[in-house]
Amino acid sequence: MILIQDLKRYYGSGSTTVKALDGVSFEIKKGEFVAIMGASGSGKTTLLRILALLDDATEGKYTIRGLKVSSLPEAERSYYRLTQVGYVFQDYALINEMTAAENVYILSMMEGKSKKESYKVALEALDKVGLKDKHDRVPDELSGGEKQRVAIARAIAKKPDIMFADEPCANLDTRNSEQVLDVFKDLNDNYGQTIVMVTHEPWHVRYVDRVITFQDGVLVSDEWIEDR
């Protein structure tokens, strides 16, 4: 589903060049739940941003379902982000002046659905993350875990091919982290949702199928978790 070949991302130039990603290649198949791990500055978040078209690679090729997304013009990249990819940010990235439902259904409206239909889709997504009853709350009225679950609902409402999550539990305590990871696991197990999650917490490994580890911009290990 995702094919990455010799992907590089360099910042700066000359002697000050920082090699955030330095020739990474791997493939992710549909329905996998992959954890990308590594120390801070290892390049894991950079990779995720490139795959979600939030940043550009310096070199290399990556395709999603055979489509060379890196070379899409901006309008199509925007459409791709809207329809094909779900992205969960570390700090939730919700719009504070919108309710949970509005944060979710704005994307359906962008896709051309009516407000009523979009609202229904949003409620279904919020239901999947256990927040249907809090659909009318604004982010300030939600806990950190709840905010992150709204962000997940936003990501899954459009039924994306693939969902990226950038350290989704970084700002959460263990109980809230477990709730969020349970949602991911449920989406992966029951809906076949492909998920690529960046994390540095070793205990998150028990939720995923596969762990890819980065160090200094280079892939150093790619392991399958047999018994999760």
Add this chain to the structure above:
Amino acid sequence: MIDDIRVGALIAGSSIKRGNKKTLVFIVFVLSLIFMNLVFLPSMIGGMTVLFTGFMQDYPYGDIVIEPTGDNTYINNADNVLQKVRAVEGVRAATKRLDVGASIEHKQNIVGVTVTGVVPTEEYDISQYPHIIKEGDFLGELSRDEIIIGSIISGTSTTFGEIYDDLGETRVGSLVEVTYSNGVKRTYKVKGIMEGNFELVDLNALVHYKEIEDVYGLDNGKATSVVVRIDEAGTEEQMKDKIREAGVNEQIFSWADKSETLIRQAMQSLGAIDVMSKFVGLIVGAALILIIIYINILNRKKEIGILKAVGITPRSIVLSYAFLSMFYVSLGIFAGLILYLSLMLYFQANPVVFYETMKIRPVIDPMLLIQSVFTMLTLSVIAGTLPAWSVSKESILKAIWGR
């Protein structure tokens, strides 16, 4: 595009509904002041224009003034002209006048003036002269050795007193000696002192029309001007045509034509101030709206980055800020209008007083209001669109990081 509009409206709507109300009130307050700045001074200048043009109608020119053609000093048969003019439908009143140059002397004080010969009984329907006598009385039909002098000449003007030469403390009953431009001297008793708080009036002197005829040896009803008042204001141009059609071959001017010539400079200055004020107001207004919206957008840069990251099109984002900006500006215009109309009401009741008696009441010009509303709304779209467009073109990550 429809989806962009719907999403833009949703973003703007939620921002208005749940945004910081204190910020909203502050923005609307500032915008209302910008609107006020656009309309208030022009209204005051409009009031001044009305005041000055009112003077021109009430004293020297009436609604329409007929003057001699070419190099002629006089209209040769003014009575005939008056007869034709009075027969024209829509003419309320008309009179003839004789303006001559003279000097007035009193106790060795000499002042150069224009002396106007008037038909006293007719002036009541033509001008305000009979109604601005602050001491004594206006001329009567038998006033042959009497004169009305302006308050500046008499030395009693409270408005222009220190600017012009005067006759000293001339009072009603004082005797003054007038030397006309042809050298003839006459002594008159001051019958009244007039004060219109308008230099053209207060530097003038009035005597009976027949007195000027005598002094200059004129006959057959000569006049330097025939002053006409009409029934319906605003129809001066049509009335000019009608008077021409009635067989009057002299030069015919409306008060506006004459005002344009006489106070053109003053009006041009006021006009220049008006244009400058509008221009500066517009620039300041545009800059302020831009700054307000730009600061607002900078505070929401992260939000713009997030919206782009999840797939909202830049066009929706730009539209949302255009809507938001239009909403702010519409509220600002509304608040500004209330403020403006309140001030207009106040100044109608308490006019700005110039020279103690000249009362300037601001004029509400609907066209100016429409122009200002339109200008503000246009500015709001530009001010909302430009910064949002610029931010929406930035890299998503930079926007999210707020850089």
